[in-house]
Amino acid sequence: MKRNTFRLTTLASALFVAGLSSAHAGGFQLLEQNASGIANAYAGSAAVADNASTIFFNPAGMTQLSGAKEVSLGLAVVKPSFKFANQGSLAAVPPLTPVAVPLTGSNGADAGDWAAIPNGYYAQRINDRLSVGVGFGAPFGLKTEYTDDWVGRFQSTLFDIKTMNVNPSVAYRVNDKVSVGAGVSIQKMEATYDRYAATLTTPINLSGTKLRLKADDVSFGWNVGVLFQPTAATRVGLSYRSKVKHTLTGTLTASGGAAAVLSNPAIGAAGVNAKVDVDLPDTFIVSFTHQLNPRWEVLADLSWTGWSSLDVLPIYRTSGVQAGTTADLLEAHFRDTWRVALGANYHYNNAWTFKFGIAHDESPVKNADTRLVSLPDNNRIWLSLGAQWRPDRATRVDFGLAHLFINDTRISHNQTSSDPTKNKGWVIGEYTGNIWLAGVQYSRSF
Known part of the structure; x- marks a missing residue:
């Protein structure tokens, strides 16, 4: 089973080779499971x-698709x-040193960059009540990179x-007003984390030494949904996605500076196997659509994400003389x-529908003291518009454009330590940020 799962996720990765690593919802959740x-x-x-991507957001919606x-x-x-x-970042503070020592360096340039997020879905009606389908997407992703x-x-x-998620699903129409659905997620997660070693002089000179954690895992989750249609003009959808518990395993390596010393088997601080447990959060969505008249339709969404599953994540060495010890937090x-x-x-x-949207998206980051430089996240406002073009009865092409306004973001993350080998400094400053997002979706029924 493990081998088959690996082949399936490898095939999905090969189909979708574009970058999958920019966070656009709060935290590092990717809402772009369709365009x-x-x-x-x-x-x-x-x-x-209205297309097969309902497999991700609510599998019960497969019963509403127009084609077989x-x-x-x-x-x-x-x-x-x-x-x-x-704004005054520090390498060390008393009592670590007699006086505060400033961190030197640049502002790191723009930590964000272009990314592409693909998706694909197929649904098939078995009979008047039963439908099945499968989806491919990337529900979580993040990339921040500094000079x-x-x-x-x-x-x-x-x-x-x-992440890459393969999501086989099934839906059942209970009656004209209620449909239910469920799916299984086969999810691959990959993580790469680079940083430079400690800021202070140690018995081993760590100057210019970069540390890298590279790890991955394949794990499983599930999702369920129900779709109510109380009137011909109104739909209410509820869906839930479970946590996916990953144990990422890989290697902790060093390059430059003292890499040869840290990789020495007698020291075992780098060049070793490592692991970290990551519980990707569960989500719950309540959605509403209503056809006001032949021209206008209104839509609404309320969603919750259980980000508190990510608190303190220790990275453990699993080989070498320091096996079982914490390499990083x-x-x-x-x-x-x-x-x-x-x-x-x-x-x-009959050919054109114009679309509009606005959203408020909370960040899981509590405050400036806990904000990570790897995730300089804050609350954001979405403003969106686009269109759907129907060249014929079976084909729909959707276009969308969104701008995400992110609040100016304070950071005061103190990771100074009395252990000079673990001193990461105190980063103090402010981020300005925004996100542009555009997409196209092609859907066809047969």
Whole structure:
């Protein structure tokens, strides 16, 4: 089973080789599991069910698809920006040193960069009540990358998370008003974390030594959904996705500076196997759509994400003379979050529908003291618009564009330590950021 699972996720990765590593919802959740929802800021995501991507947001929606078979393929292209301004970052403070020692270096340039997020879905009706389908997507992702000379290099220079999710699903129409659905997630997660070694002189001179954790895992989760249609004009969708518990295993290596010393088997601080447990959060969505009249439709979404599953993440060495000891700590201290979205569609004619959306998205980061340089996240507002084009009865092409306004973000993350080998400094400053997001989705029924 392990071998078959690996082959399946490897095939999915080969199909979707574009970058999957920019966070666009709060935390590092990727809402872009279709591009057709971008224009509505993903309002109504668990109730819309107008293409096969409903497999991700609410599998019960497969019973509402118009054709006996449906395929949907999409691509979102994203440009995040996170620019840091140093405001007195410190390498050490009393009593570690007689006086505060400033951290030197640049502001790290823009930590965000272009990314592409693909998705693909196939659904098939078995009979009037039963439908099945499968989806491919990337529900979580993050990449922040700074120049090697920036002031926060001892906390992070690169943090890169990728996921690939394979989601076989089934849906059943109970009656004309109620449908239910469920699915299984086969999820691969990859993580790369780079930082420079300690800021102070130690018995081993660590100057210029970069540490890298590279690890991955394949694990499993599940999702369920229900779709209510109390009237011909109204739909209500509820969906839940479970946590996915990953144990990432890989290697902790060093390069430059004292790499040869740290990789010495007698020291065993680097060049060893390592692991870290990561519980990706569960999510719950309540969605609503209502056809006001032949022209206008309104949509709404309320979603919750259980980010508190990510608190303090110890990275353990699992080989060498220091096996079982903690190599590093990722102190996230996340909180659970809410997201609210509202949208509207205007049906201009049989070929064109124009879409609009707005959303408020909470960040799981509690405050400046717990904000990580690897995730300079804050609350954000979505403003979205787009259109759907129907060249014929079986084909839909959706276009979406969104701008995400991110609050100016203070950081005061103190990771100074009395152990000079673990001193990562105290990063103090402010981030300015925003995200541009565009996408296209092609859907066809047969």
